Amino acid sequence: MTDNRLLDAVDALTKPTVDNVKQTTDDGTYIRTVPVEHPPLLQQLADAVLPSGSNDHGGQSASASSRNVLDSTALYDLLLIQKQLLDMCSWVNIVGDRRDLPCTLRKWYAAYIGRADFDSEQWYLGQLRRWADQIRARTEPPKTFEAGYPCPICGPTPWVDTDGERHPNMLIVEYPRHEPDLTRARTICKNPNCKAEWVGVGAIAELGDELKEREVTA
Ligand SMILES: [Zn+2]
Known part of the structure; x- marks a missing residue:
């Protein structure tokens, strides 16, 4: 492999990220910077299927009528990614866990880079970036x-x-x-x-x- 783009794409889907958010203190006297951790993108998608109201990472509050209702578009995206990821696992002869997609993707990556053939790397890179775009688009409109x-x-x-x-x-x-x-x-x-x-x-x-x-x- 010539660079780490595939690993970067895996990291983007499986690692939590931290944003520094500026907050004014309650008495309004000064602004402090507070680190806010976001779950891995694949976890965000799983969380979005059944919104609890507490995991509002995107900052857009769900309306009362849409709360605690199955998000069918998130479910569709999740099922599709689950299927594609489990297929990818079977191609490198490992068994994935559909309930823990971040862990499954990291296991897939370890198995994939253990092989000598990287002809398909570009295809996988496109696939993983599409997933990340799809999930980010839910919270960050393009x-x-x-x-x-x-x-x-x-x-x-x-x-x-x-x-x-x-x-x-x-x-x-x-x-x-x-x-x-x-x-x-x-x-x-x-x-x-x-x-x-x-x-x-x-x-x-x-x-x-x-x-x-x-x-x-x-
Ligand atoms: Zn047209």
Whole structure:
């Protein structure tokens, strides 16, 4: 292996992180810096399935009606990651524990780097980063901006949401908040009947060419 990117991706999913948060003391006289620990990302996802109200890591309080209710999108994400991780374990001949995903991922990594074949490293790196993005997106919504072009698939006609509100059919670029460059950005069409998506710089460059051609022929 040439670098530690795969281990970094494993760490990002399995190790707790500490943020220094500034707090004003109760009497308001001075500001102190308090370390706040966040559980590993994989644990955050498991916690999100059944919110207890006390583990509110994202700072967004759940409304009273949504508290103590199974979060079905978190459950779906969790089941998918569990399945993919257990498959990865079987490929390196170990048995994973679906109830402890951080520990299982670290066991997988130890087994994986013990093998001589690293052809698949890039694929695994992409897989682990996707999981981290998916989990972070729950608490840290991605940054977005309007691409300035309508969707080339479903056209420029505005679409109407379930509340009857009209939305201009402009493509939106989304990228992870913690990664300011656009290498892992995706361009999406918000029209629920289309949902076209271009992921990564290669796909976005192709989309750019297509949009340019349209401008020329229009
Ligand atoms: Zn579209």
